[in-house]
Amino acid sequence: MTLALLRVVPGDAALVFNQAGESTLLISDLHLGLEKEMAKKGFSLPAYSIKMVERVKGIAESYGMKRLMVLGDVKHSVGKVEDIDWGVVPWFFDTMLDLFESVGVVPGNHDGGIKTVLPPRVALFPSHGTVIGEGRGRIGVAHGHAWPSEEAIASRNLVIGHSHFTYELKDALGARSREPVWVSSTYDIAELMEAAGYESRAKGEGKLTVMPPFNRLVGGQPINRSRSFEFGPVLSSRSVSLEGADIFLMDGTRVT
Secondary structure, three states: OEEOOEEEOOOOOOEEEEEOOEEEEEEOOOOEOHHHHHHHOOOOOOOHHHHHHHHHHHHHHHHOOOEEEEOOOOEOOOOOOOHHHHHHHHHHHHHHHHHOOEEEEOOOOOOOOHHHOOOOOOEEOOOOOEEEOOHHHOEEEOOOOOOOOHHHHHOOEEEEOOOOOEEEEEOOOOOEEEEEEEEEEEEEHHHHHHHHOOOOOOOOEEEEEEOOOOOOOOOOOEOOOOOOOOOOOOOOOOOEEEEEEEEEEOOOOEOO
């Protein structure tokens, strides 16, 4: 599946952005340290971060990636740095720095104090996101819990995470399951600029991609239930066309 300048990694919650022969891997919602919360609830799990590292390594080797950009919610703890974060976050990103020439992070709502645990070589961007690429081939990236920057909106190709959207399926016996999904839609640039409080004259239509979480253990809200789309400022702004949104399962199956 291809989304304009972006290509979805088949079967995984990752995007490949190519420009001028250089490739950037985009992933979102790692929720490192989730195992600690699961343990409090009585679940005994191996270090899931190891599996995520193996997946990233496999993608990097398959596509010859040079750069990595993480779109927020690096850690699972909210508001402060927990004891587990001091070990798992530096270890994860030191490993990433061995795989990629450069690594960047756009912080999410779970990433309070993230600067204190990131290795110095990791580029930390503002919470409103940033733009990668040049000219008409650039894309805006943000986590999605806050308004994207004016430049990210104006890029006409905006990528966010945060929402953890799923699609609820029901089999012939009535059993229900939830599967993570990709959401691709359009947004009115002028309307989104106004909603975000920017005094911009930019007009036209932009492309919005909402990524599923890279951490497969996190839950998600079913997008095929009423009002489930209204999650985060961008999707709640009425500047996004939701009626014509394309929704895909991880295997590429289109569900709407």
